[in-house]
Amino acid sequence: MSRFGKLSGLVLLICAGFMFVNNTNLWVAKRAGQPLLLAHRGLSQQFDRTGLTGDTCTAARMLPPTHDYLENTIASMRASFAAGADIVEFDVHPTTDGRFAVFHDWTLDCRTDGKGVTREHAMRELRRLDIGYGYTADGGRTFPFRGKGIGLMPSLDDVLATFPDRSFLINIKSNDPAEGRQLAAALAPIDAAQRGRLMVYGGDAPIAALRAAQPELRLMSRSMLKSCLLRYIGYGWTGLVPSACRTMMVLVPINVAPWLWGWPDRFLARMADAGSRVFVIGAYRGEAFSAGLDTPAEIARLPTAFGGGVMTDEIETVAPLLKRAPPGGASN
Numbered sequence: 001m002s003r004f005g006k007l008s009g010l011v012l013l014i015c016a017g018f019m020f021v022n023n024t025n026l027w028v029a030k031r032a033g034q035p036l037l038l039a040h041r042g043l044s045q046q047f048d049r050t051g052l053t054g055d056t057c058t059a060a061r062m063l064p065p066t067h068d069y070l071e072n073t074i075a076s077m078r079a080s081f082a083a084g085a086d087i088v089e090f091d092v093h094p095t096t097d098g099r100f101a102v103f104h105d106w107t108l109d110c111r112t113d114g115k116g117v118t119r120e121h122a123m124r125e126l127r128r129l130d131i132g133y134g135y136t137a138d139g140g141r142t143f144p145f146r147g148k149g150i151g152l153m154p155s156l157d158d159v160l161a162t163f164p165d166r167s168f169l170i171n172i173k174s175n176d177p178a179e180g181r182q183l184a185a186a187l188a189p190i191d192a193a194q195r196g197r198l199m200v201y202g203g204d205a206p207i208a209a210l211r212a213a214q215p216e217l218r219l220m221s222r223s224m225l226k227s228c229l230l231r232y233i234g235y236g237w238t239g240l241v242p243s244a245c246r247t248m249m250v251l252v253p254i255n256v257a258p259w260l261w262g263w264p265d266r267f268l269a270r271m272a273d274a275g276s277r278v279f280v281i282g283a284y285r286g287e288a289f290s291a292g293l294d295t296p297a298e299i300a301r302l303p304t305a306f307g308g309g310v311m312t313d314e315i316e317t318v319a320p321l322l323k324r325a326p327p328g329g330a331s332n
Contacts, residue, residue, distance in 0.1 A: 035306055042089070059136070086167060092173070098182075100183070103153055177206055218275070233261070249276065
């Protein structure tokens with residue numbers, strides 16, 4: 001072998017050694033405690049997810065109910081925390097009277113007895129609706145929640161006042177920058193400690209506006225997440241954390257996680273040092289980042305003694321698997 005070849009081999013060996021030492025978990029302490037559980041949609045009615053699109057009325061394809069809770073309600077959030085959730089996700093829409101309604105759908109027609117675009121109504125109108133009106137598990141023959149959801153749509157103010165010491169993930173449902181500015185104004189008066197327990201995700205434009213107004217909040221948009229993960233995969237082996245990954249919520253699909261340098265413990269430590277929180281979600285297959293880890297088989301794919309966050313759509317199933325539910329779990 002030539003002298004140049006030997007030198008090149010030595011350089012490669014040194015580089016490989018550096019990459020190993022800099023990214024191995026052998027000398028990284030495990031994060032204390034159990035996984036942080038994020039209840040996406042709270043304790044909610046499950047539905048058939050086959051062939052879902054953005055326009056699918058999920059209330060009309062509800063699975064046979066196993067509990068009485070409806071998503072985005074105070075009762076659902078309380079039950080989610082009782083079941084073992086550390087953080088509950090909910091959705092918001094601005095209203096014509098300057099407030100935010102906590103409700104999932106862009107329009108009212110699917111779940112409620114109302115009509116039209118959610119944000120084109122005042123909060124006082126939305127409170128009169130029956131949010132359980134459209135749920136059916138048998139193609140419309142019966143509606144088990146009809147009449148039981150009247151007055152249950154809360155406002156953002158209601159949620160924050162009811163749970164001042166709890167953590168939430170707020171989902172902005174539009175890509176309107178004005179909505180980010182409005183949410184920033186709505187959150188500004190609350191206690192700084194309570195605001196620090198909140199995270200927000202949504203469209204690129206409103207999240208950018210919210211970041212400009214309140215840079216201390218942990219935020220996420222699709223472009224932010226893509227920029228963070230791609231940059232980290234590209235040069236995270238150096239130990240450098242991309243600026244795109246700082247002070248944000250980082251969703252990591254379970255099938256992408258092994259490609260992240262230092263996964264899991266060193267990666268989690270690096271993100272924590274950057275002021276970010278990491279949550280593992282379901283496998284990425286090109287669709288929107290919305291599926292959680294919901295089954296025992298998916299939970300089994302987590303690293304041993306995993307100390308990061310886990311997002312799930314079925315907190316009542318997942319919390320007992322991760323030993324977070326108190327004896328008896330949630331009650332109706």
